[in-house]
Amino acid sequence: MRGDFIMNVKRIFLGLELFAICFGATVLVPLLTGIPTSIVLFTAGITTLIMHYFGKGKYGAPIIFLGSSFAYIVPINHVRDEWGFAAVFFALGIAGIMKVLFSRIVKYFGSELISKKLFPPVVFGSMIALIGLTLIEDGLGMASENWLLALITLITAAVLMVFAKGIPNLFSVLIAVLVGYIASLFSGSVTVEINYLIGLPAFTKPEVNWQAVFYMLPFALAPTIEHFGDIFAITEATGKKYYESPGIHRTMLIDGIGTMMSFLGSVPNTTYSEGVSAVNLLKIKDDKVARNAGIWALLFSFVGLLSAFLQSIPTAVIGGVMVILFGSIITIGLKSFVKGKVDFGNPRNILIASVMFVFGLGGVKIWVFEEVGLAALLGLTLQMLFLIYDKITGNGEDDEGDLDPLTVDV
Template identity: 35%
Template sequence: MNKEFRNPDVVLDIKDKPNGIKWLGLSLQHLFTMFGATVLVPILVGINPGIALFSSGLGTLVYLFVTKGKIPAYLGSSFAFIAAMQMLMKDAGYPAIALGAVTTGMVYLIVSLIVKKAGSAWLDRLLPPIVVGPVVMVIGLGLAANAANQAMYQNLPNGEQLYNVKYIAVALLTLLLTIVFNMYLKGFLGLIPILLGIVCGYVIALLFGIVDIEPIKEAAWFAVPNFQVPFVTYSPKLYITAIVTMAPIAFVTMTEHIGHLMVLNKLTKRNFYENPGLNRTLMGDGLAQIVAGLVGGPPVTSYGENIGVLAITRVHSVFVIGGAAVLAMVLGFVGKLTAIIQSIPGPVIAGISFILFGVIASSGLKILIDNKIDFNKKRNLLIASVILVVGIGGLTFQVGPVALSGMALATLFGILLNVFLPENAKSETE
């Protein structure tokens, strides 16, 4: 694509800058969308959520800078590293996690240099539509169970989950209102259906009595996150376990990174593998992980939830993404607002997620339709079938600290089947 290209099917294209209150509203929509997942990771690991917000915003700005402001992607806390980080936090504390985050970032940088040297044309051969489509579907559908569980179950203090009809009602009402907003609102309000859905869902949750407001009352307006900075708050140390445990996981998140780029390519009608180049996108992601680790946050990765917002609103502006990043950094210091957003109950997030995750999955289906994939051919049917079941089913292959599961393993199977299966089955050639 030349520099003058503008996607005619969008409201705001990548380089379009919204004004005033519209900019704030669109950025807030992305902020609310990523918030639940971004703070959930540090909560599960034992890291300050305020730091995770700050590091996700800072990491996103680093990514936008490295990719020359050409890719509208938001980077938030990565779920892929949770188990490894929990183990490292228990055994050695945050310094080990920081080393692990820096290590994963370095893996990205090394791979980006290899891609720069070897080029990225091989991706088209390695990842044709019959592999890409089902993988993109797995990205969305693989998250479906999480959304359903958030909509159904209340987490009890003893760690058990209780089926709660109120939760389902809130989730479905949030879903219904978001659909209505998306279909019938015009003008500026028509650009922020997700944000409106979250706000209305929150009000409904308050009426149903499932929002805990005590933490909001107790929170201070201004609170400096407890940043963890090497040579300032702790002395760096070489943790071999951190390197061995987290470095292999980088290859798993790279698969997710490439999958998200596939979706963004389709949405924006561009080829980010060529411009700014896969080497730059990997470098941006790697540097973002390193920066996040150096300020005390978990490793970051691009978020499918925010890609869903791009698809629904047709607002692809990097200025909106950058605005969300700045808001996240500021929010990390506002204790009261952080408490309010942290109080958004799971059912509200679930109601929104039903749409966001579904849109991602539908994008994968659209890839298959647009490329006229023939499922009467056994080769195509087998490749898609294996990818979908392995990815959505969560099949895991683990050897020591290295584990491939879900989308990563499904992508690997898809690539191998695409390489080794003949173009036609014997029964089709007779």
């Protein structure tokens, strides 16, 4: 009985730590677009709970916190300036419906077919590593606002992670953030603005605007492609094959529901790299921790004092933690190369990885695709071309046999 109580307490505080790590990225999108953070925390919490209760498979529910998608920042600001916020929320909601429909296509062809044929380790390993590499500048930018605070936070987290044992090691990131916050109090870097103590999130009614929808929809393609990388990344972080069960079709369906939450006046909530890296960093294996993180998000969306406290954490303190988190994402990608036994003596693997890294990091933009989204699209295209070539010529080995989309059991 006492053991169960201690375990539940650990889950509660691990959930708080997971949420605290994801908080910076989750509220950054609304802060950059002028959308209230309360509604974003509310929808992020709801979507995370939906993933926990309706995304269960034989490995349990995916251990992931769903937060704001960075891919929509540019189109949100454009639609806002052109047609207003109400049009933004309608366009984003329709983008969520399109992702839900695409998840049905994934179900038709089967997650097994996609994982074994379209996303071999060289593709998703490159994608995972790129997620971390493209975020390095953001992490360093946050830390650069006050290098001293960032270094205090980073060093505290590193020391606890490497040398501490038990509770200090388990909550190393949360303790590091608290140490950084205390240091910021002495430096006068903290400003707390309390607008309300307890209140409802700021809901906004959407307004039908099909021009805004047609502008927004192409931007939904990039996070749809990136979703595959996130699910493979959380699989690498936890050792649980979520792409098999519950399957990418179901996780993408919930992703689409999270994007549809924008109809309430929020930004899209999706799987994203910071949450995956946090799970890897904290070595979380219990899906109830992610559930608790969603509950914490809901609580903070209603309690103005708590939201004000979290928003008062200096950017540099969060940046100190992000440096470790983003680096951790890169190592997950590299680990997948090793675990998947990727043969870089094979010209195909060299070509796929090279193209993905060059276009993912080179600042190239083709239509609405850039960085990770562009790299994922190019990597997937090359893999498909190789599959078509092998089918036509009869080359290559097909250990899995012909996977008919109508017969694959997902």
